Amino acid sequence: MHLDHxxxxxxRHTHSAAPVRPDGTRRALRIGLGGPVGSGKTATVAALCxxxxxxxxxxxxxxxxxxxxxxxxxxxxxxxxxxxxTAVETGACPHTAIxxxxxxxxxxxxxxxxxxxxxxxxxxxxxxxxxTATFSRGLVDAQVFVIDVAGGDDIPRKGGPGVTTAxxxxxxxxxxxxYVGSDLGRMARDAEAQRGELPVVFTSxxxxxxxRPVTDWVRRRLAGxxxxxxx
Amino acid sequence: xxxxxxxxxxxxxxxxxxxxxxxxxxAGATGVTALAGGxxxxxxxxxxxxxxxxxxxxxxAPAAPPASAVPPAPAAGAARAALLVLADxxxxxxxxxHSGGAEAAVRxxxxxxxxxxxxxxxxxxxxxxxxxxALAAAAAAGxxxxxxxxxxxxxxxxxxxxxxxxxxxxxxxxxxRAAWPDPELDALAAARPRGAHQPVVLGLTCRVxxxxxxxxxxxxxxxxxxxxxxxxxxxxxxxxxxxxAVLARLAPELDTVARSAAGAARRAVHEGPGTLPAAxxxxxxxxxxxxxxxxxxxxxx
Numbered sequence: 002m003h004l005d006h007x008x009x010x011x012x013r014h015t016h017s018a019a020p021v022r023p024d025g026t027r028r029a030l031r032i033g034l035g036g037p038v039g040s041g042k043t044a045t046v047a048a049l050c051x052x053x054x055x056x057x058x059x060x061x062x063x064x065x066x067x068x069x070x071x072x073x074x075x076x077x078x079x080x081x082x083x084x085x086x087t088a089v090e091t092g093a094c095p096h097t098a099i100x101x102x103x104x105x106x107x108x109x110x111x112x113x114x115x116x117x118x119x120x121x122x123x124x125x126x127x128x129x130x131x132x133t134a135t136f137s138r139g140l141v142d143a144q145v146f147v148i149d150v151a152g153g154d155d156i157p158r159k160g161g162p163g164v165t166t167a168x169x170x171x172x173x174x175x176x177x178x179x180y181v182g183s184d185l186g187r188m189a190r191d192a193e194a195q196r197g198e199l200p201v202v203f204t205s206x207x208x209x210x211x212x213r214p215v216t217d218w219v220r221r222r223l224a225g226x227x228x229x230x231x232x
Numbered sequence: 233x234x235x236x237x238x239x240x241x242x243x244x245x246x247x248x249x250x251x252x253x254x255x256x257x258x259a260g261a262t263g264v265t266a267l268a269g270g271x272x273x274x275x276x277x278x279x280x281x282x283x284x285x286x287x288x289x290x291x292x293a294p295a296a297p298p299a300s301a302v303p304p305a306p307a308a309g310a311a312r313a314a315l316l317v318l319a320d321x322x323x324x325x326x327x328x329x330h331s332g333g334a335e336a337a338v339r340x341x342x343x344x345x346x347x348x349x350x351x352x353x354x355x356x357x358x359x360x361x362x363x364x365x366a367l368a369a370a371a372a373a374g375x376x377x378x379x380x381x382x383x384x385x386x387x388x389x390x391x392x393x394x395x396x397x398x399x400x401x402x403x404x405x406x407x408x409r410a411a412w413p414d415p416e417l418d419a420l421a422a423a424r425p426r427g428a429h430q431p432v433v434l435g436l437t438c439r440v441x442x443x444x445x446x447x448x449x450x451x452x453x454x455x456x457x458x459x460x461x462x463x464x465x466x467x468x469x470x471x472x473x474x475x476x477a478v479l480a481r482l483a484p485e486l487d488t489v490a491r492s493a494a495g496a497a498r499r500a501v502h503e504g505p506g507t508l509p510a511a512x513x514x515x516x517x518x519x520x521x522x523x524x525x526x527x528x529x530x531x532x533x
Binding site: 066067068069089090091092093094097098101102103104105107109 | 325326327328329330331361399402403404406407433463466527528529530531532
């Protein structure tokens with residue numbers, strides 16, 4: 002079993018990411034999901050919502066690049082009530098909105114907490130981007146990077162900040178591996194070489210409960226967040 | 233046409249450093265027209281006219297607040313480096329997601345190259361730019377930011393642009409409070425939790441950062457053209473050198489606008505915010521409303 006990043010929730014220095022909200026309540030755990038276009042970020046978010054919505058208070062912020070398609074997908078599939086889904090516009094620069102200038106996303110998260118809170122978990126989905134995209138620690142507490150086998154089994158070897166530093170690497174669409182000639186064993190070995198002890202999971206969202214490895218990781222993060230609040 | 237187009241009432245994106253925009257060109261004619269339009273607007277504004285809803289703006293001489301009610305502004309030149317921090321396009325205040333009306337203008341075929349970008353930016357500088365710069369300078373001069381927020385509403389007839397201005401103001405206030413913690417910023421955040429108009433926040437930020445009203449005017453005027461220029465590079469794949477050349481070409485006019493805005497702010501200290509410029513143009517306001525309901529767009533405004 003791989004270990005998570007040490008020092009679960011280090012101190013924050015920004016107005017927005019303090020663990021306690023202005024009214025004294027503890028804010029929701031914020032998890033970012035990034036990755037290349039088409040790797041299955043939105044599908045993963047949808048599957049997470051379905052798996053967790055009965056037991057947790059969940060909300061989602063999407064970062065669409067030039068449409069509201071991701072938000073609309075989640076609405077259409079009714080993974081959450083509409084008031085729990087917010088879209089942020091990114092001006093053609095999805096990585097800017099999650100890393101360099103997080104102000105719009107912070108407001109979206111805070112507005113959700115205010116409107117439908119208290120929340121346990123906020124998922125912030127990045128617009129599809131490249132392998133260098135990472136979330137600011139001022140915006141999220143942990144981040145998931147989603148790639149897929151059809152994008153090429155050399156992506157873990159190529160590395161980049163998303164692949165190497167994300168708190169969880171998800172390799173999605175494993176059901177397609179035989180059809181696109183991707184070697185899952187090679188991907189796992191390369192990922193481990195890049196990431197050391199940071200966790201990697203393989204998913205096939207088309208199978209029953211295919212998101213389970215991610216759900217389990219999120220649950221552990223939530224437990225850590227709750228424990229940190231009790232200290 | 234270019235006149236009104238360039239005159240977008242949209243408050244600035246905080247993207248000072250956006251590189252972009254047009255170089256030369258057909259701008260001869262469009263530029264002059266735009267300039268004329270801007271001047272007219274400014275003249276009307278000094279006469280006390282305010283665009284749009286007159287929530288503030290008594291058209292005649294508003295009651296002058298006692299001079300003692302306005303705290304003294306910092307001495308000009310006391311600080312300067314903070315201005316570079318604030319006007320840097322990387323300052324994280326949300327401007328990157330806004331085009332300052334450029335996307336609507338590109339879609340409508342009114343910006344097609346560096347030349348037309350120059351015309352657009354020039355019109356915007358002398359209308360929205362002047363109005364925003366004067367509001368920012370007035371806030372930096374110590375005029376009550378809530379009164380200025382009402383004055384900004386009165387100068388922003390488009391509801392979509394009011395929403396944009398407040399959203400950007402809220403994002404700027406977040407960044408400003410982290411960069412220059414100050415009770416005046418905290419008070420504004422408490423009084424306007426959904427955001428005050430961006431130029432007002434910008435001016436107040438300059439004030440607490442030790443900058444002068446003229447500095448605030450520069451920052452506001454600069455971003456009203458820097459934002460559209462940067463956005464146009466993305467929208468049209470315009471040569472970024474051409475876009476930067478456009479901004480350089482506008483620099484002398486920006487000097488003039490900033491000084492004029494600072495002068496208007498000085499008057500407003502004694503005569504009230506109703507005397508601040510209210511230059512704008514109807515076409516960008518209409519375009520902004522249409523842009524706001526588009527389902528496919530690259531920029532939020």
